[in-house]
Amino acid sequence: MVGSNCTQATEFSLTGFTQDPATQVTLFLMFLLVYLFTILGNLGMIVLIRGSPQLHSPMYYFLGNLAFVDLCSSTVITPKMLVDFMSERKGIAYAGCVAQVFIFDLFGMTEGCLLAMMAYDRYVAICHPLVYPIIMSPKCCFQLVTGSYLVGLTNGMGQTISMCNLSFCGSSTVDLFFCDISPLIALATSDTTLSHIILRTSAFLFGVSSSLIVLVSYVPIISTILSISSAKGKHKAFSTCASHLTTVSIFYGTSFFMYLKPSSDSSRGGDKWVAVLYTLVTPMLNPLIYSLRNKEVKEALKRLTQIK
Known part of the structure; x- marks a missing residue:
C-alpha cells in the first residue's frame, strides 16, 4: 500500500515510438494518411449504406455500426498521437488519460460484440435462409446492436473504475502511444489485484465469449458451404463470409495477444506495433475489406456515383 505522503500523478508522459526527429516526421505522415483513409473509408461506408436502399439489410446495418x-x-x-509526433513534450493530463481509457475500451469491446453479431447473422443467412427475414427482424437487429453498445459501456466503465482506484506515485511514463489500462496497471504503486481481476474478467467474459460465438457460428456455416454441390454456389456463399473472417482474425488475434498474454511477458516494444494493428490499421482496413470483396457494395457505390 502507498503511504500517506504519496503525491498522485496529475499527468502522464507517453513514450510514443521513437525520439529521432526524422523518424517522427515519417511516422507522422504515415499515420496521418492512415487516419485520413480511416475517416474517408468509414464515413463513406456509413453514407453509402444509409443512401442505398439495396443495402438496407441486417448485414449492412451491422456493418454501418461497425464503421461508426x-x-x-x-x-x-x-x-x-499525431500532435505528440510534432511536440517535444508528449504529455496527457490524468483526466484525458481516464477519458481515453473509457472511450477506447467502450468502442473496442463494442466492436468485438458487433463482429460476433455479424457472425450470427451470416449463420442464419446461410444455414437457415428460409427463416432469415423472421429471425433477423429489424427489432432483433436493433436489440443485438444495442446490446453490443451496452456491453462496451459496461467494459469501459469497469476499466475506468479500475484506473481511478489506482495510485500513481512513482513513474508517470506510459510506454505506449496512448493510455491503455494494461501499462497503467503496471505503473501503479497501489495494490493492483482488483484491477487485474477486472481486466481478466472482462477479457474472458466479454472477449472470449464473443469470439466463441464467432467460432460456433462458423462451424455450421463452413459445413453448409461445403455441402453445396455447385462450385459457383460455394464461391458465392463463402464470399459473403470472407470479409468478416478477415476482420475477425485481425481484431481478435491482436486483442488476445495484448490482453490475455502472461503478465510476465513485457515486450512492450513489440506491443506498440501490435497495438497499431488494432487501433489504427484495422479501422482503416475494414471498409476496404468489405467494399473490395463485396459485389453489392461495389454496385451500390456505382449507382450512387452515377446519380446526377
Missing part, C-alpha cells in the same frame, strides 16, 4: 465504432475508436487515439 471504428471511426470513434480511431479518433480517440490518432489525433493526440
Whole structure:
C-alpha cells in the first residue's frame, strides 16, 4: 500500500515510438494518411449504406455500426498521437488519460460484440435462409446492436473504475502511444489485484465469449458451404463470409495477444506495433475489406456515383 505522503500523478508522459526527429516526421505522415483513409473509408461506408436502399439489410446495418465504432475508436487515439509526433513534450493530463481509457475500451469491446453479431447473422443467412427475414427482424437487429453498445459501456466503465482506484506515485511514463489500462496497471504503486481481476474478467467474459460465438457460428456455416454441390454456389456463399473472417482474425488475434498474454511477458516494444494493428490499421482496413470483396457494395457505390 502507498503511504500517506504519496503525491498522485496529475499527468502522464507517453513514450510514443521513437525520439529521432526524422523518424517522427515519417511516422507522422504515415499515420496521418492512415487516419485520413480511416475517416474517408468509414464515413463513406456509413453514407453509402444509409443512401442505398439495396443495402438496407441486417448485414449492412451491422456493418454501418461497425464503421461508426471504428471511426470513434480511431479518433480517440490518432489525433493526440499525431500532435505528440510534432511536440517535444508528449504529455496527457490524468483526466484525458481516464477519458481515453473509457472511450477506447467502450468502442473496442463494442466492436468485438458487433463482429460476433455479424457472425450470427451470416449463420442464419446461410444455414437457415428460409427463416432469415423472421429471425433477423429489424427489432432483433436493433436489440443485438444495442446490446453490443451496452456491453462496451459496461467494459469501459469497469476499466475506468479500475484506473481511478489506482495510485500513481512513482513513474508517470506510459510506454505506449496512448493510455491503455494494461501499462497503467503496471505503473501503479497501489495494490493492483482488483484491477487485474477486472481486466481478466472482462477479457474472458466479454472477449472470449464473443469470439466463441464467432467460432460456433462458423462451424455450421463452413459445413453448409461445403455441402453445396455447385462450385459457383460455394464461391458465392463463402464470399459473403470472407470479409468478416478477415476482420475477425485481425481484431481478435491482436486483442488476445495484448490482453490475455502472461503478465510476465513485457515486450512492450513489440506491443506498440501490435497495438497499431488494432487501433489504427484495422479501422482503416475494414471498409476496404468489405467494399473490395463485396459485389453489392461495389454496385451500390456505382449507382450512387452515377446519380446526377
